[in-house]
Amino acid sequence: MKSMSRPYADVGRTGQKRRTLDALVAAARQLVADGAAPTVDDAALVAGVARSTAYRYFPGQRELLAAAHPETAATSLLPENPPADVAERLDAVVVEFTRMILETEAQQRTMLRLSLAQTADERRSLPLRQGRAITWIAEALSPLQGQMAETDIHRLVLAIRSATGIESLAWLTDIGGLSRDEAVASQRWTARALLQQALQHGAPPTED
Amino acid sequence: MKSMSRPYADVGRTGQKRRTLDALVAAARQLVADGAAPTVDDAALVAGVARSTAYRYFPGQRELLAAAHPETAATSLLPENPPADVAERLDAVVVEFTRMILETEAQQRTMLRLSLAQTADERRSLPLRQGRAITWIAEALSPLQGQMAETDIHRLVLAIRSATGIESLAWLTDIGGLSRDEAVASQRWTARALLQQALQHGAPPTED
């Protein structure tokens, strides 16, 4: 956790700094919502703040977008009364997850693109993509606890997530030539297949 | 196919133009082999050609890298005497495919990043990523012909590829926290799982 929820600990709850920061973040969110990938300049302009001031808060576009990223406060993707069956739970989560991705596709692509431009070191200090989906999928698979080792479940979660995110979706549509709906259907089928395989023949290997 | 193999039809086999183009492409390939993502300027400098001249041949970095992309002349990833068993064939291809990706990982990431910056229109006119893997995986699954519809096989190929490329590999290592070897092992397992699922319960759906 740490200061994840409040990345700018030196900025208090009130005062000039807080207002300037809020204005910048609001401007960035606004632009992001419009489908753009605003630069620091863009955000400064919209926020009515000087270029140099904006750069005092955000070293670059990456940091800006990270701060503007919709928090997706959802802590769970399961419905009110979640089914007990693992496959049904997983399918519900995957449907919800892919829906969320499609809704913010432009933004997801931008974040993916920027994260690819990061070095490993930069990734450590500024995680542009936090892997929230891991938690969500793990929750869907929680009934497996007891019948499968914790680490095996984790590997399965990773395998499922790696096949159902924006990365594979972009490939399925851009190169694979599928429509959005077809791509999502493919991802649902894939997630189900991975779970089935793990149930029948064991979890993904630790090594090859 | 078309002019894929000779993207610059107006450049003949000899003459100044040909020599300049060759020098630029050679320089770009050299830099790419060294793990860099050369800009047009870089290539021009190394090639001993003026900036403005280089820009006459390549409008930007994307086009340069597309031309410098190692053709990976391999038309097949199967070994000399390929096994008859589909699962074994697929595993052999996936192993070979992931090995190839790891060998040129920096480059793969760069191409992915640049392709994400493209609009749909640009993608049509300049495919940075040609989806060669589709052919390779389809070849591995060729024994399925007859017992599964052609379109179903195609969907399966797409599902497998979408879960075994640089996109999911980058996620597994960067966000998932796996090592290169673990990520590859996960992808192998995933490919196997998808094939198993298709054999037992049918191919991926056409729609949801």
Added chain:
DNA sequence: AGACTTATGGGACTGCTGTCCCACAACAAG
């Protein structure tokens, strides 16, 4: 009010990407 701290505004500057234009070298043909 005066002194002091803090945050902002704005300009200058570097480096990179990409465009445009003009001069010139190389070469072929009359």
Added chain:
DNA sequence: CTTGTTGTGGGACAGCAGTCCCATAAGTCT
């Protein structure tokens, strides 16, 4: 030798990202 064509070199320019510096506005404390 002159004319014309083709391709190259190089400079000027514009736009963007990012840094640095300095003056000054805004807020705080006494």
